[in-house]
Amino acid sequence: MLKISSLGAGNVAWHLTQNLEQKGCIIDEVYSRNLAHARMLAQQLGHATATDSLDFWASEADLFILAVTDDALEEVIRSMKVSPSAILVHTSGSQSMGVFDALPNPHGVFYPLQTFSKNKPIDFSEVPFCLEASDEDTFALLYQMATVLSTKVYTVDSEQRKKLHLAAVFACNFSNHLMALAEVILHRENLDFDMLRPLIKETMEKALSIKPQEAQTGPAYRNDRQIMEAHIRLLAGHPFEQEIYRLISQSISAMYP
Amino acid sequence: MLKISSLGAGNVAWHLTQNLEQKGCIIDEVYSRNLAHARMLAQQLGHATATDSLDFWASEADLFILAVTDDALEEVIRSMKVSPSAILVHTSGSQSMGVFDALPNPHGVFYPLQTFSKNKPIDFSEVPFCLEASDEDTFALLYQMATVLSTKVYTVDSEQRKKLHLAAVFACNFSNHLMALAEVILHRENLDFDMLRPLIKETMEKALSIKPQEAQTGPAYRNDRQIMEAHIRLLAGHPFEQEIYRLISQSISAMYP
Numbered sequence: 001m002l003k004i005s006s007l008g009a010g011n012v013a014w015h016l017t018q019n020l021e022q023k024g025c026i027i028d029e030v031y032s033r034n035l036a037h038a039r040m041l042a043q044q045l046g047h048a049t050a051t052d053s054l055d056f057w058a059s060e061a062d063l064f065i066l067a068v069t070d071d072a073l074e075e076v077i078r079s080m081k082v083s084p085s086a087i088l089v090h091t092s093g094s095q096s097m098g099v100f101d102a103l104p105n106p107h108g109v110f111y112p113l114q115t116f117s118k119n120k121p122i123d124f125s126e127v128p129f130c131l132e133a134s135d136e137d138t139f140a141l142l143y144q145m146a147t148v149l150s151t152k153v154y155t156v157d158s159e160q161r162k163k164l165h166l167a168a169v170f171a172c173n174f175s176n177h178l179m180a181l182a183e184v185i186l187h188r189e190n191l192d193f194d195m196l197r198p199l200i201k202e203t204m205e206k207a208l209s210i211k212p213q214e215a216q217t218g219p220a221y222r223n224d225r226q227i228m229e230a231h232i233r234l235l236a237g238h239p240f241e242q243e244i245y246r247l248i249s250q251s252i253s254a255m256y257p
Numbered sequence: 258m259l260k261i262s263s264l265g266a267g268n269v270a271w272h273l274t275q276n277l278e279q280k281g282c283i284i285d286e287v288y289s290r291n292l293a294h295a296r297m298l299a300q301q302l303g304h305a306t307a308t309d310s311l312d313f314w315a316s317e318a319d320l321f322i323l324a325v326t327d328d329a330l331e332e333v334i335r336s337m338k339v340s341p342s343a344i345l346v347h348t349s350g351s352q353s354m355g356v357f358d359a360l361p362n363p364h365g366v367f368y369p370l371q372t373f374s375k376n377k378p379i380d381f382s383e384v385p386f387c388l389e390a391s392d393e394d395t396f397a398l399l400y401q402m403a404t405v406l407s408t409k410v411y412t413v414d415s416e417q418r419k420k421l422h423l424a425a426v427f428a429c430n431f432s433n434h435l436m437a438l439a440e441v442i443l444h445r446e447n448l449d450f451d452m453l454r455p456l457i458k459e460t461m462e463k464a465l466s467i468k469p470q471e472a473q474t475g476p477a478y479r480n481d482r483q484i485m486e487a488h489i490r491l492l493a494g495h496p497f498e499q500e501i502y503r504l505i506s507q508s509i510s511a512m513y514p
Contacts, residue, residue, distance in 0.1 A: 113453070113455070167443045170435045191424075200461065203432070213440055219430070224328075234419060
């Protein structure tokens, strides 16, 4: 039975450890620099002790999952005391596997490509897991663990994972911001954002079923200059929104010349 | 029983007429400047004749729905011959009600805020209808017709409707383009766009449940300059993508100072 220590008690650790436990893994320890956070997650688990110490010399864990913020990752790796035979993995989209190079331990990346909130359950069987490892045995272990959780398991090296994370920023963070700007525009007119709900839902469904490049519509796609100029005028006094309107319209025109 | 003529046989007319007929309206005529298109839609309907003539002097229709492209709308209004008592409405998000001002007819706007494709059925009960009319009687008729089709009926004047359309461009056309750019970035790395599917789905569900301004995450939201600079470097050789990355990150930072 695989014994696991979770370093981190945030959103990723919260869901990952509980799902791993449901699949028969033993979560042995939960570390957080905030002990109260570690305790909160440990209480959700069957056998875990909470700690705010990075001294794992006495730990029985086979695998350490570092699910800490990108900022904290290097510092945690530098500070942790751990048997050189323990396997270390992180869960970050944007950190390369090379962050573990200073340690002799077998290591890897176990990156779930999903956004997590503590209070919202996630269907893990649909979460894509992106795996990378320093050696075949470690890869085999991570692969086994990932396939127990999910039907979508990918081998992704550090360079690809960075591009994947970058693509996710465009597809998710940035598209969310454009919805936020729509919310702002509607708010100025006392119109309810909910009016856009069915249209947004349909847009996403189309983008996911026929792919976004095929699904593109709108004034810039049709090269309807009259509407685009009218829209820019409607945004007078809001230079960011005007600039975004212009730039994205140009980018759409460039994609469909 | 309301008798309706549809001017236009495109995606909006296609769904609107069939749904109106199911609710007991009679679609009398379908006009398209391409007679084959008019016939194709007329065949889907119980009682409609197809025509490519804009001479409706002899028409028995009470209501003419102009569901033509924005470009064609003014020309159709100028060219159509119709009894001055017939009610005329258009279905456009971006054209003001004033396009009908040259005619003596009662008129209005019957704008379904949704994107339509011929081969994909739409649940009309969820489609927001935005109504505007030249007089109370016309408004009452449009309101009755809209509430028969949908539970979401709004009174929206021409200025508001233009802003609504603009907001829809941001929330749907532009966010789709950012997903398209993500697709391009992944394609360059031989990565499958489907990897982003669960993340996109979750992003959209969060944006719709807690509103996009509340749901924002990502490097720009966290002001993580290291990641942002790394991302700009990863986009070297792709100036549009770099510029979009910079501008939207700035706009996110401005929204969450």
